[in-house]
Amino acid sequence: MPRFKTHLVISAAAGSAYSLAIQACRQSLNPNLPQEINPIHAAVCSLAAAIGGCAPDVFEPADRRTGPNHRGKLHSFAVGAAAVKGAHFLAICETGSVNERWFADIAGAFYAGYVSHLAADALTPKGLNLVCKGC
Numbered sequence: 001m002p003r004f005k006t007h008l009v010i011s012a013a014a015g016s017a018y019s020l021a022i023q024a025c026r027q028s029l030n031p032n033l034p035q036e037i038n039p040i041h042a043a044v045c046s047l048a049a050a051i052g053g054c055a056p057d058v059f060e061p062a063d064r065r066t067g068p069n070h071r072g073k074l075h076s077f078a079v080g081a082a083a084v085k086g087a088h089f090l091a092i093c094e095t096g097s098v099n100e101r102w103f104a105d106i107a108g109a110f111y112a113g114y115v116s117h118l119a120a121d122a123l124t125p126k127g128l129n130l131v132c133k134g135c
């Protein structure tokens with residue numbers, strides 16, 4: 001079972017990767033944008049993803065009694081698929097507002113961190129549930 005620090009590092013890296021990918025994609029689609037990576041954007045997305053990467057274990061915490069058996073609906077492939085779709089939708093949604101763009105990027109990075117948590121948990125022997133325990 002990955003520990004809190006492991007999830008924090010993996011999800012922060014996922015947020016940075018998410019930021020770099022959407023910035024590079026946006027710049028390639030619109031040559032009028034400044035052709036440089038915004039480090040503040042990457043840092044904010046990394047922080048948002050770190051929060052998203054810790055969220056599943058905050059809402060479904062493991063304790064000594066349950067151990068890795070704490071994984072419920074929030075630790076499922078179904079929620080993971082919804083999070084992937086959410087991150088993708090937010091990455092490609094178009095808006096002319098800078099504030100809306102930032103909000104969408106931060107929310108997308110949160111989802112990217114969430115998915116990184118589920119991916120790390122899926123690689124453990126306990127894995128993830130399809131929907132929930134016993135479903």
Ligand SMILES: [Zn+2]
Pocket residue numbers: 056057075117121
């Ligand atoms: Zn977990």
